[in-house]
Amino acid sequence: ALAVSLRGVTKAYDNGVMALGPLDLAVRKGEFISLLGPSGCGKSTALRLIAGLSAPSSGTMRVARHEGPVQPGHGIGFVFQEPTLMPWTSVRENVRLPLKLGGIPKAEGCARADAALSSVGLADFADAFPRELSGGMKMRVSLARALVTDPDILLMDEPFAALDEIARFRLNNDLLALWRGLRKTVIFVTHSVFESVYLSQRVVVMTARPGRIQADLRIETVEPRG
Numbered sequence: 001a002l003a004v005s006l007r008g009v010t011k012a013y014d015n016g017v018m019a020l021g022p023l024d025l026a027v028r029k030g031e032f033i034s035l036l037g038p039s040g041c042g043k044s045t046a047l048r049l050i051a052g053l054s055a056p057s058s059g060t061m062r063v064a065r066h067e068g069p070v071q072p073g074h075g076i077g078f079v080f081q082e083p084t085l086m087p088w089t090s091v092r093e094n095v096r097l098p099l100k101l102g103g104i105p106k107a108e109g110c111a112r113a114d115a116a117l118s119s120v121g122l123a124d125f126a127d128a129f130p131r132e133l134s135g136g137m138k139m140r141v142s143l144a145r146a147l148v149t150d151p152d153i154l155l156m157d158e159p160f161a162a163l164d165e166i167a168r169f170r171l172n173n174d175l176l177a178l179w180r181g182l183r184k185t186v187i188f189v190t191h192s193v194f195e196s197v198y199l200s201q202r203v204v205v206m207t208a209r210p211g212r213i214q215a216d217l218r219i220e221t222v223e224p225r226g
């Protein structure tokens with residue numbers, strides 16, 4: 001079954017910039033793919049289209065997601081390079097926010113937030129404030145917030161680009177372990193060829209703007225990783 005299917009999808013912004021496509025891309029449920037390509041080729045645009053945050057100018061798209069009770073963007077988790085945490089509330093409250101917006105009662109929301117924090121190795125930091133955390137830890141909180149709604153599809157836009165090498169490598173391993181357990185569909189935008197090959201089952205390379213598919217490479221893992 002397909003999680004995401006784009007056919008002939010293009011995106012022209014209001015200023016006339018043709019940002020993407022025509023793009024043809026099919027991602028199977030549970031697949032972990034990386035998206036590589038030159039800056040400005042439309043990778044973020046593609047993620048925003050898949051998330052339903054903007055509409056394509058032409059083409060057809062299908063995104064399979066469950067009809068969960070949680071709004072907005074239910075069925076999709078989004079992680080950006082900037083963790084975008086609210087500084088004035090605790091880590092737990094930051095992670096609980098999507099559930100709060102979705103009307104999930106506080107006790108259940110807190111329990112789910114704590115479980116999500118535990119899954120990213122931050123069980124002991126629920127009561128901390130974002131300013132007390134390292135960059136890698138903030139990224140983990142952002143990942144927990146994306147996972148707390150139990151989305152079918154996780155979209156990650158250069159999530160680890162701002163981290164130091166060690167934090168980045170730890171996060172790579174932990175993300176891989178999480179994915180093995182959860183088997184969610186992941187679309188991971190990165191500029192790192194190493195990261196794309198290390199993490200994903202498939203590396204999709206885009207052309208310069210407007211981005212089309214240049215190469216679609218299956219990664220065969222010989223030794224188990226992580």
Ligand code: ADP
Nearest residue numbers: 001002003004005006007026059060061062064
């Ligand atoms: P599956 O049956 O494996 O779950 P899907 O439900 O994703 O696969 O697709 C069902 C049918 O719809 C397939 O024949 C597929 O080729 C077609 N399809 C998928 N995506 C699109 C699209 N964006 N536009 C038109 N047809 C599509």
Ligand code: ADP
Nearest residue numbers: 013015017019038039040041042043044045046
């Ligand atoms: P990438 O993520 O691959 O770097 P983007 O999807 O961010 O590429 O951008 C693709 C192109 O669209 C770029 O030329 C960018 O400047 C342009 N663009 C992105 N967002 C907007 C917007 N909201 N309005 C106008 N142009 C945009």
